[in-house]
Amino acid sequence: MEMKKKIPPKEPDFDYQAFKQRALEDLKKGKPLTGKEGVLTPLIKQFLETALEGELDYHLDQEKEDAVNRRNGHGKKQLKTDLGSFELLTPRDRNSTFEPEIVKKRQTYLGEALDQKIISLYGLGMSYNDICDHLQELYGIEVSPGLLSSITDKILPQIKEWQSRPLDSMYPFVWLDAMFFKVKQDGIVQLKSVYTILGLTVDGMKEVLGIYVSESEGANFWLQVLSDLNARGVKDILIASIDNLKGFADAINSIFPKTEVQLCLVHQVRNSLKYVASKDQKEFMKDLKTVYRAANKNLAEKRLTDLDEKWGKKYPLVIKSWKANWERLTNFFKYPEPIRKIIYTTNPIEGFHRQIRKVTKTKGAFTSENALVKLLFLTIQRIIEKWTMPPHNWAITITQLKILFENRLELDLKLKP
Numbered sequence: 001m002e003m004k005k006k007i008p009p010k011e012p013d014f015d016y017q018a019f020k021q022r023a024l025e026d027l028k029k030g031k032p033l034t035g036k037e038g039v040l041t042p043l044i045k046q047f048l049e050t051a052l053e054g055e056l057d058y059h060l061d062q063e064k065e066d067a068v069n070r071r072n073g074h075g076k077k078q079l080k081t082d083l084g085s086f087e088l089l090t091p092r093d094r095n096s097t098f099e100p101e102i103v104k105k106r107q108t109y110l111g112e113a114l115d116q117k118i119i120s121l122y123g124l125g126m127s128y129n130d131i132c133d134h135l136q137e138l139y140g141i142e143v144s145p146g147l148l149s150s151i152t153d154k155i156l157p158q159i160k161e162w163q164s165r166p167l168d169s170m171y172p173f174v175w176l177d178a179m180f181f182k183v184k185q186d187g188i189v190q191l192k193s194v195y196t197i198l199g200l201t202v203d204g205m206k207e208v209l210g211i212y213v214s215e216s217e218g219a220n221f222w223l224q225v226l227s228d229l230n231a232r233g234v235k236d237i238l239i240a241s242i243d244n245l246k247g248f249a250d251a252i253n254s255i256f257p258k259t260e261v262q263l264c265l266v267h268q269v270r271n272s273l274k275y276v277a278s279k280d281q282k283e284f285m286k287d288l289k290t291v292y293r294a295a296n297k298n299l300a301e302k303r304l305t306d307l308d309e310k311w312g313k314k315y316p317l318v319i320k321s322w323k324a325n326w327e328r329l330t331n332f333f334k335y336p337e338p339i340r341k342i343i344y345t346t347n348p349i350e351g352f353h354r355q356i357r358k359v360t361k362t363k364g365a366f367t368s369e370n371a372l373v374k375l376l377f378l379t380i381q382r383i384i385e386k387w388t389m390p391p392h393n394w395a396i397t398i399t400q401l402k403i404l405f406e407n408r409l410e411l412d413l414k415l416k417p
Contacts, residue, residue, distance in 0.1 A: 046084050048079070050103045056091045059098045069095045079108060080143060118151050123378030127357040152374050159377045167209055169235045170409065172401050173342055174209070175202040175253075175349035176225075176242050178217040182365035183372055189365045193217040194376065195225050198349045199237075200342075202398065202409070208317055208352075208380055209234070209265025219247030219294065226255040238405055239331075239343050243267040249328055258408065263328045264346040265292050272318045284311060291322075292344075297333035301326075335404070338397045354384050 058073065063069050072094040079088040082389045088103065091246045097287075099105065121131045129144035135143055179194045193216050196208040210227060214221045230266045242248050249261040269288065276284050287307050294300035304322060312319045322329070332344045340347075365371040391397065 002153050026224045040305045045088065048103060049089050050099055053091055055102065056093060056098055065097060069093050069097065077108060079103065115154065118148055119155060122152050123363055123382060155374060159373060163210055167229065169233055170202060170203055171199040171234065172202060174237045174240045175346050176240060177346050179353050181372055183369055184365050184367055196349060198352055204394035206387045209383060211376055213373065217245065219245060222248055223251040226251060227336055230255050236318065236408055238401060241343050241346050243346060244325060260331050261328050262331045264344045265329060266345045266347065268329055275318050276315055279293045297330050300330060321322050336400050337398060338393055338407045
């Protein structure tokens with residue numbers, strides 16, 4: 001006696017009218033649109049399950065000529081989506097050759113919008129654990145820190161593209177400085193240096209030219225950074241403002257020989273006070289201000305001589321430092337007041353670093369160098385969105401630069417109307 005094949009029960013058709021009525025009732029009761037018990041969740045579930053059934057039908061139809069294959073029931077898995085988590089019925093075939101596309105085998109996560117939400121939360125400085133709690137509370141979605149890490153890793157290609165993008169050939173002003181962060185490496189917390197370059201374009205707009213991570217700050221690595229800027233298209237920098245790191249200015253001039261290097265006066269003053277007794281600091285500072293606040297370089301040199309006569313014997317190292325760095329500390333005297341205000345200090349890049357610190361200050365140590373770079377990149381992108389205007393009186397400043405550096409600005413000057 002021939003046995004009949006057992007036909008699996010047909011899934012009931014989705015009753016849209018019943019869903020619409022139930023959805024309206026649920027909304028009146030105050031139920032959320034999304035989440036495990038969300039009003040829209042059954043609709044998304046039905047759509048995905050219908051699409052998977054269609055994919056399997058197509059797959060079986062394609063295999064008819066080459067193999068005997070048929071449906072083999074359903075599996076179940078918990079799927080996390082933008083709208084929440086739910087149980088998804090996944091159709092199977094007897095030969096296990098079916099490879100769905102809309103929700104792949106072993107895939108338990110689906111959602112571009114949720115990816116962007118996670119990346120945005122990470123960019124605000126939230127830890128992976130905090131993000132997990134946030135998603136559970138708002139969407140009823142349980143995700144692991146490992147999954148969050150893989151989601152934020154999606155921006156790594158974007159970061160590499162940003163780090164290697166072409167740059168302008170000319171920057172009138174550039175500030176260079178380093179930040180320091182704790183990063184776990186091979187189970188050990190190490191201090192990493194992040195080299196930052198902030199430039200001002202000929203249109204007067206701020207631009208972060210790049211960030212570079214190294215073991216420690218030093219002129220040798222700065223030389224690599226400057227070489228990279230040159231390779232990415234930077235051919236000339238008019239004035240660079242830096243701190244007094246040994247060999248730093250020489251590294252700049254080895255790549256950009258025409259660049260004027262201005263040592264930060266604020267750094268010089270701070271370093272000077274470290275070697276002055278607290279009881280003398282108030283009086284010493286009063287005398288020191290007459291040096292760097294002088295009307296011109298000649299008067300500043302006379303004031304430095306007066307400072308040496310009064311304090312030289314007591315604080316010879318301080319006076320020696322000012323004399324040794326004098327030419328690069330006083331470069332700003334060459335220029336009119338609008339330019340002086342821009343270059344005499346590295347405050348522009350230090351202010352930029354303070355904005356970054358507001359986001360990173362809650363981090364004890366980053367889990368990896370990638371984790372650090374991802375957060376820095378996202379923070380920088382948010383900061384630069386607010387850079388929409390050039391400095392005050394930029395038209396006057398760029399005109400003065402054009403007069404002072406006529407041959408070097410002529411081809412690059414493209415002022416917006």
